Amino acid sequence: MATIQDVAKYAGVGIGTVSRVLNNEKGVSEDTRGKVLAAIDKLRYTRNSLAVSFRKNENRVAALLVPVLDHPFFAKLAYYIEDELDKNGYSLIVSSSQSRQSKEYAMIEKLKRRDVDGIIFVTHYDYKDEAIADLPVVSIDRHFKNVPFITSDNYDSSRTACEWLVSQGCRNIAYIGGKTLVESEVMERARAYEDVMRERGLPVILESKVIKHGEEGPLVEELFANNPGLDGVFASGDAMTHAIIRHCEETGKDIPAELKVVSYDGVDIRAGELRHKIAFVEQPVEEIARASVRTLIAKIRKENTPLKTQLKAKFIHY
Amino acid sequence: MATIQDVAKYAGVGIGTVSRVLNNEKGVSEDTRGKVLAAIDKLRYTRNSLAVSFRKNENRVAALLVPVLDHPFFAKLAYYIEDELDKNGYSLIVSSSQSRQSKEYAMIEKLKRRDVDGIIFVTHYDYKDEAIADLPVVSIDRHFKNVPFITSDNYDSSRTACEWLVSQGCRNIAYIGGKTLVESEVMERARAYEDVMRERGLPVILESKVIKHGEEGPLVEELFANNPGLDGVFASGDAMTHAIIRHCEETGKDIPAELKVVSYDGVDIRAGELRHKIAFVEQPVEEIARASVRTLIAKIRKENTPLKTQLKAKFIHY
DNA sequence: CTGAAAGCGCTTACAG
DNA sequence: CTGAAAGCGCTTACAG
Numbered sequence: 001m002a003t004i005q006d007v008a009k010y011a012g013v014g015i016g017t018v019s020r021v022l023n024n025e026k027g028v029s030e031d032t033r034g035k036v037l038a039a040i041d042k043l044r045y046t047r048n049s050l051a052v053s054f055r056k057n058e059n060r061v062a063a064l065l066v067p068v069l070d071h072p073f074f075a076k077l078a079y080y081i082e083d084e085l086d087k088n089g090y091s092l093i094v095s096s097s098q099s100r101q102s103k104e105y106a107m108i109e110k111l112k113r114r115d116v117d118g119i120i121f122v123t124h125y126d127y128k129d130e131a132i133a134d135l136p137v138v139s140i141d142r143h144f145k146n147v148p149f150i151t152s153d154n155y156d157s158s159r160t161a162c163e164w165l166v167s168q169g170c171r172n173i174a175y176i177g178g179k180t181l182v183e184s185e186v187m188e189r190a191r192a193y194e195d196v197m198r199e200r201g202l203p204v205i206l207e208s209k210v211i212k213h214g215e216e217g218p219l220v221e222e223l224f225a226n227n228p229g230l231d232g233v234f235a236s237g238d239a240m241t242h243a244i245i246r247h248c249e250e251t252g253k254d255i256p257a258e259l260k261v262v263s264y265d266g267v268d269i270r271a272g273e274l275r276h277k278i279a280f281v282e283q284p285v286e287e288i289a290r291a292s293v294r295t296l297i298a299k300i301r302k303e304n305t306p307l308k309t310q311l312k313a314k315f316i317h318y
Numbered sequence: 319m320a321t322i323q324d325v326a327k328y329a330g331v332g333i334g335t336v337s338r339v340l341n342n343e344k345g346v347s348e349d350t351r352g353k354v355l356a357a358i359d360k361l362r363y364t365r366n367s368l369a370v371s372f373r374k375n376e377n378r379v380a381a382l383l384v385p386v387l388d389h390p391f392f393a394k395l396a397y398y399i400e401d402e403l404d405k406n407g408y409s410l411i412v413s414s415s416q417s418r419q420s421k422e423y424a425m426i427e428k429l430k431r432r433d434v435d436g437i438i439f440v441t442h443y444d445y446k447d448e449a450i451a452d453l454p455v456v457s458i459d460r461h462f463k464n465v466p467f468i469t470s471d472n473y474d475s476s477r478t479a480c481e482w483l484v485s486q487g488c489r490n491i492a493y494i495g496g497k498t499l500v501e502s503e504v505m506e507r508a509r510a511y512e513d514v515m516r517e518r519g520l521p522v523i524l525e526s527k528v529i530k531h532g533e534e535g536p537l538v539e540e541l542f543a544n545n546p547g548l549d550g551v552f553a554s555g556d557a558m559t560h561a562i563i564r565h566c567e568e569t570g571k572d573i574p575a576e577l578k579v580v581s582y583d584g585v586d587i588r589a590g591e592l593r594h595k596i597a598f599v600e601q602p603v604e605e606i607a608r609a610s611v612r613t614l615i616a617k618i619r620k621e622n623t624p625l626k627t628q629l630k631a632k633f634i635h636y
Numbered sequence: 637c638t639g640a641a642a643g644c645g646c647t648t649a650c651a652g
Numbered sequence: 653c654t655g656a657a658a659g660c661g662c663t664t665a666c667a668g
Binding site for chain 1: 364365366367368369371372375377379386387388389390392393394396397400401404409410411412413414417421427428430431432433
Binding site for chain 4: 048052
């Protein structure tokens, strides 16, 4: 493997000059640049980026920390985040932490060790704020003191959804959703639901628990067992909605005739075969992803970053 | 930030000794080890892994190259691959190449530059074999000369699926699936389908084209437009199955009464609300993922690796 | 515009 | 068992 030394020797210049050409710095004569470029070409030189990273103390790698990767919302998020990072010359490392929280701490260690330059995370776990406050870190939906976070307008869009359920004639509407261990914008969905129910003089039926992704089924069963008269449900997350649909199939309950469902997220619903039966709040996943990356990169560069970035969700009904 | 120098000075030893402690090398007296450990603790020293990577010329990072990340099969694959890599001390970089093939070449460049230590890829694109033959690379489902690949028993499981359709009374069975640009194990599905149809004296109805993920709809429309009498379909991939379901919903065709469907993949079907209507071949995603990682790591270490690893898929019907 | 040199933080023969 | 030193491949003041 050719090194910068070889190139310099071959071109008859100093290694500093080669470095300048490599980095497109100006202040190199066209003549010299030509010789260097020819040498690079001739020797099939490619820069050792491990050396560059070491020297510059930056890796051009960012990490995304999600509970699981194989849920549609997170997968889409990862997809767009990777795309946006790539455009900015960064690679994306992903890590799923639901199985072991230690992976989140491990990633923070990597950040401190400059193994990764920044972290975007969507976590359910709690952090001692000080631990990450000054690091280049961005959060989606969850907020920690001084950590910039990106979110959709959970409250407003949830209000719209709940009011729509009422307008459709529902009078026994439940909210069902997982609970996070940290203060999260996701809770705004439940708050909006409660507000609408109260204003309309309707009963508040809240089914909310700390669960893992993949464990939505039992929660749904519990909801229906305790509330036989339900005619509407506002589900926080597509996985929850799938569990509801499964329940209805098994018990022969017709959607939407007997039960109207609104799903928060919608990434899965939109693409699927369900759009005539389920209304949904569609999160602006792509915008969330790109905004996260922009904010993260700004933080890495120590530029000013807004603490909160809120993006508009869309309510889509049949 | 404390460096190894600081630790050495504080502990009153040489940096080589600190390095040995850091790497758990034996041949360090307990006494010395204790002093070094105390210094590390006292100075809150963490090793600069950029320096280690540079020095050792390895990054402990592997890349996964998929067409898109937000399809269930790829997302699950990424999930388990990350898990297995993590257990082996590697991080995972993901890259989606469908939007730009150049990202695949870019990743190969990174591999050559030792930016990543190995690549697992699932690609639709073609490669000049020589370009990657000697690099630490593993492929899923597609094969290139001398590149180890991991796959499920596409042919056998597809046979089972097609024979089941026949046993259910179907006589007009179509195969529908995307076509890859490279020789791929996925083609075995179509081959098995054709074999079964021929043996049974049934018509062969093949709908296969090079399409991108997300563009399944038109292909499905074409299939049904040209073949009004279809009573069974073997779909290669869950996304295709979803498009079929959507078509049937729109045209009021009942599944499974009027049309029986078998889906290859099943990751999406299994979890969803459809398992009473759709039969599926379930790919052993987790095993495929873990086998890929094991093979890749073996290749990175220049150990012997099997060229082909084939894992059993399961046929699941209602 | 260019080169010689220092130095980033480690690992690893080498010598003892 | 341990230390001093070379060196990995770059970037970046510094001097000219």
